[in-house]
Amino acid sequence: MSRKEKSAWLLDTAEADYDEQSEHSLPAADGxxxxxxxxxxxxxxxxxxxxxxxxxxxxxxxxxxxxxGQIGYSVERWTGPRYFTxxxxxxxxxxxxxxxxx
Numbered sequence: 001m002s003r004k005e006k007s008a009w010l011l012d013t014a015e016a017d018y019d020e021q022s023e024h025s026l027p028a029a030d031g032x033x034x035x036x037x038x039x040x041x042x043x044x045x046x047x048x049x050x051x052x053x054x055x056x057x058x059x060x061x062x063x064x065x066x067x068x069g070q071i072g073y074s075v076e077r078w079t080g081p082r083y084f085t086x087x088x089x090x091x092x093x094x095x096x097x098x099x100x101x102x
Contacts, residue, residue: 046087049094056097060090 050060059076073084075093084090 044091049090052094052098058097 046062053060053075057077061074063072063074065072070085073090075082082093084093
């Protein structure tokens with residue numbers, strides 16, 4: 001097969017005739033396009049956590065035990081309540097509810 005018989009798709013890239021990009025072409029990707037989304041930040045204070053739970057359909061309650069004075073937290077939804085004794089555990093559960101990766 002001679003060079004003249006080659007079809008257009010077999011031509012070397014140097015021989016192929018490419019059009020310049022028009023104004024309707026897609027722009028080149030900017031720097032931050034392929035970055036992973038950042039997880040939402042979990043609030044630290046109780047009021048903000050209550051608000052974040054409420055936005056997602058949960059009810060957050062704080063209670064104090066009478067006999068030892070320890071503070072407990074309960075998060076309730078139609079699936080039933082969950083009980084927490086530490087604020088850090090409650091924050092971890094909120095980050096799970098907010099969709100942060102585990």
